[in-house]
Amino acid sequence: MLTKDEVREIRIFSKKVQMEVCKMIAPLPAGHLGGSLSIADALSVLYNRQMKFDPQNPKWDGRDWLVMSKGHCGPALYATLALKGFFPKEMLQTLNQPHTDLPSHCDRNHTPGIDMTTGSLGQGASTAAGVAYGLKLDKKDNRVFLILGDGEIQEGQVWEMAMTAATKHLDNLIALVDYNKLQIDGRTDNDEVCNVGDIAAKFTAFNWYAQSVDGHDVEAIDAAIEKAKANKGTPSVIVLSTVKGKGWDKSENAVGSHSRGFKPEELEDALAQMQAELDTY
Amino acid sequence: MNNFKVCDRIEKESGEMRKAFCQVLIDLAKEDPRIVLLDADLMGAMGTKPFQKEFPERTIDCGVQEANTVGMACGLSIEGKVPFVHTFGPFVTRRAADQVFISGAYNKANVKLIGSDPGITASYNGGTHMPFEDMGIMRGMPTMTIIEPTDIAMLRDIVKQVAGIYGMFYLRLVRKGCMKVYEDGSTFEIGKAALLRDGTDATVIASGYCVAEALSAADMLAAEGISVRVLNMFTWKPIDEAAIKAAAAETGAIITAENHNVINGLGSAVAEVLVKNKPCPVEMVGVQDEFGEVGPESYLRERFNLTDNDIAAAVKKAIARK
Numbered sequence: 271m272l273t274k275d276e277v278r279e280i281r282i283f284s285k286k287v288q289m290e291v292c293k294m295i296a297p298l299p300a301g302h303l304g305g306s307l308s309i310a311d312a313l314s315v316l317y318n319r320q321m322k323f324d325p326q327n328p329k330w331d332g333r334d335w336l337v338m339s340k341g342h343c344g345p346a347l348y349a350t351l352a353l354k355g356f357f358p359k360e361m362l363q364t365l366n367q368p369h370t371d372l373p374s375h376c377d378r379n380h381t382p383g384i385d386m387t388t389g390s391l392g393q394g395a396s397t398a399a400g401v402a403y404g405l406k407l408d409k410k411d412n413r414v415f416l417i418l419g420d421g422e423i424q425e426g427q428v429w430e431m432a433m434t435a436a437t438k439h440l441d442n443l444i445a446l447v448d449y450n451k452l453q454i455d456g457r458t459d460n461d462e463v464c465n466v467g468d469i470a471a472k473f474t475a476f477n478w479y480a481q482s483v484d485g486h487d488v489e490a491i492d493a494a495i496e497k498a499k500a501n502k503g504t505p506s507v508i509v510l511s512t513v514k515g516k517g518w519d520k521s522e523n524a525v526g527s528h529s530r531g532f533k534p535e536e537l538e539d540a541l542a543q544m545q546a547e548l549d550t551y
Numbered sequence: 552m553n554n555f556k557v558c559d560r561i562e563k564e565s566g567e568m569r570k571a572f573c574q575v576l577i578d579l580a581k582e583d584p585r586i587v588l589l590d591a592d593l594m595g596a597m598g599t600k601p602f603q604k605e606f607p608e609r610t611i612d613c614g615v616q617e618a619n620t621v622g623m624a625c626g627l628s629i630e631g632k633v634p635f636v637h638t639f640g641p642f643v644t645r646r647a648a649d650q651v652f653i654s655g656a657y658n659k660a661n662v663k664l665i666g667s668d669p670g671i672t673a674s675y676n677g678g679t680h681m682p683f684e685d686m687g688i689m690r691g692m693p694t695m696t697i698i699e700p701t702d703i704a705m706l707r708d709i710v711k712q713v714a715g716i717y718g719m720f721y722l723r724l725v726r727k728g729c730m731k732v733y734e735d736g737s738t739f740e741i742g743k744a745a746l747l748r749d750g751t752d753a754t755v756i757a758s759g760y761c762v763a764e765a766l767s768a769a770d771m772l773a774a775e776g777i778s779v780r781v782l783n784m785f786t787w788k789p790i791d792e793a794a795i796k797a798a799a800a801e802t803g804a805i806i807t808a809e810n811h812n813v814i815n816g817l818g819s820a821v822a823e824v825l826v827k828n829k830p831c832p833v834e835m836v837g838v839q840d841e842f843g844e845v846g847p848e849s850y851l852r853e854r855f856n857l858t859d860n861d862i863a864a865a866v867k868k869a870i871a872r873k
Contacts (some may be wrong), residue, residue: 272560296838311684320826347827352629358575378629379658382768385629386629386658387624387653387657389653391656392618393622393649393654395622396622396626396654397622397626397654398625399622399623399626399630400623400625400627400629401626401627401789403632404627404631404632405630407587407608407609408630410632427616427618427619427622427650430613430616430618430619431619431623433616434613434616438814523843
C-alpha cells in the first residue's frame with residue numbers, strides 16, 4: 271500500500287515525464303507521442319517504487335531489467351531515466367538528432383539505463399524472456415519487466431514467447447501491456463484492424479498469471495505489481511487500461527497521436543494542461 | 552594462421568557432423584558455464600539430446616518457434632550467456648531473419664547460429680527445407696561472421712573458436728555424412744582461405760560440399776596438364792580478399808564452387824572483391840537461381856551441376872576466356 275505522499279510523488283513524476291516527452295518531440299517534425307504519454311504512469315510506479323536500479327551504475331548486476339518492447343516509446347523511458355539521474359536532463363533535447371544517444375527506438379548500445387535494443391515489434395518479448403531465463407540459471411532474484419503495446423501483441427512472436435515463458439516457469443518475468451486501444455490504423459478493441467480481444471484471458475489461457483487494472487491509477491498499478499512479484503511458478507502480465515495520448519486533450523484517444531508533431535502554440539497548450547493537472551496533486 | 556594437413560585420400564567421414572558437433576559442445580560447456588543450447592524442436596534431428604542429458608537446465612528446446620528461439624538466445628547473451636542456436640538452415644536464417652538482424656546483430660548480441668542441412672544435403676526433405684540462400688541472407692547483415700565448416704576436423708576447431716569470440720556468427724553445418732578433407736587436429740584461422748593445392752592456370756575457390764569436388768576436379772585437370780590452385784573459402788564473411796586478389800594475379804582465372812545460389816553467394820562475394828581490384832575471368836559453379844527439390848544427394852549434385860565434372864568444365868571455360 272502506498273501512502274498518500276507516495277501516491278502524490280509518483281503522480282507528479284509521471285506528469286513531469288509527460289511534459290518532458292512533449293518538450294522532446296515538439297522541436298521535431300513528429301514523434302511517438304501517444305504511446306509515450308499512455309505508459310508514463312506505469313513507468314513512474316516502476317522507477318519510483320518497484321524496480322531496483324543504480325543510475326550511477328546502469329549495468330549493476332543486482333538491477334531489475336526493463337525491456338521496452340514497444341521500442342517507439344523510447345521518449346517516455348528517456349524522460350524517466352533522465353529524471354532519475356541516469357544522464358543529464360539536457361540530453362533529452364537531442365532526441366533523434368544526428369549522433370544522438372537518444373534514438374527514436376530504444377538502443378541499449380547508446381543510452382545509459384536502456385537494457386535492450388527494441389523497435390521491431392514483438393522482439394523485446396523474446397529477449398526479455400531470454401534475460402529472465404539467464405537470471406534463473408544464475409540463481410539471481412532480479413526481475414525483468416517487459417512493456418508491450420496492445421497493437422504489438424498482434425505479433426505472433428509474443429505468443430510464441432508466452433507459451434515458452436510459461437513452460438519454463440519464468441516467474442521473474444512481469445509483462446505490462448499498454449492497452450490504450452489504438453494503433454496506427456485504428457482501434458485495437460474492435461474489428462477495425464485486428465481485434466486483440468480479451469488480453470488477460472488470452473494470457474491466462476497461455477498459463478500466465480493475468481491481472482487487469484486502470485493504467486493511470488498508480489495505486490492499482492503498484493498493487494498489481496506487488497501481487498505479480500508474489501506469484502510463483504508462472505510469468506505474470508498486467509493489462510493496463512490506458513488512454514493513448516494521455517494528459518493533453520488534443521492527443522487523448524486520437525488515432526493520429528501515435529506519431530505527431532506540435533504546431534508552435536500547441537506545446538504551450540499541452541504543457542499548460544499538464545501543469546494545471548499537476549497543480550491539483 | 553591456418554595449420555592443417557589435407558588427407559592423402561579424400562574419403563567419406565566415418566562419423567557424422569552432428570555427433571561431432573554435440574560432443575565438442577559438451578566438452579566446451581564443461582569448461583564454460585556460460586554456454587547454453589537452444590533449439591526449435593530439432594534436437595532429435597541434430598543429435599543434441601546428449602547435451603540436454605548432460606546440461607538439462609542449459610538446454611532450451613522452445614518447440615516449433617524459430618522467432619522466439621532466436622530472440623530468447625539474444626536476450627540470454629545480453630544477460631551474459633553464450634548461446635548456440637540450432638535449427639535447419641532455412642528456418643534460422645530465412646524465417647527468423649528479422650530476429651537475427653535486430654535482436655541479434657543490431658543489438659550487438661553474442662549468439663552462435665547453427666543452420667543444418669545446407670543446400671542439396673537437405674536431400675529427402677526437398678525444396679522447402681533446402682537453403683540455397685541462407686548464407687546470402689546472413690551476408691547482408693552487418694557484423695555477422697559467416698562460416699561453412701568443411702568437415703569434422705574443421706567443425707571441431709571452428710566451434711571451439713566461435714564460442715570464445717563475442718559477436719554474431721552463422722555456421723552452416725552438414726548434419727550427416729560429408730567428405731573428410733582435413734586430418735584430425737587441423738586448426739584454422741577465421742577469415743583466411745585454406746590453400747589446399749597450388750597451381751598456375753586457374754584457381755577454384757570452393758566451400759563446403761564443393762571442396763572435395765574441387766579437389767577431384769583438380770586431379771582430373773592435372774591429368775590433362777592443367778594446373779589448378781584450390782582454395783577452401785570456409786569464411787564467407789569477412790572474406791579473404793588477399794587470397795582472391797593473389798589468385799587473380801597469379802593464375803588469371805577464378806572458378807567459384809558452392810552448394811548455394813550463386814546470386815548473393817560465394818560467387819557474388821568473390822566477384823565483388825575482383826571488380827574492386829583487378830578483375831579476371833570468373834565462372835560460377837553453384838545453383839543458378841533455382842529452388843531446391845527432393846531426391847537423394849547423388850541425384851541433386853547432378854541436377855544442380857555441383858560435380859567435379861562441372862567444376863572441371865568451368866575451369867576450362869574460364870581459362871579459355873583469359
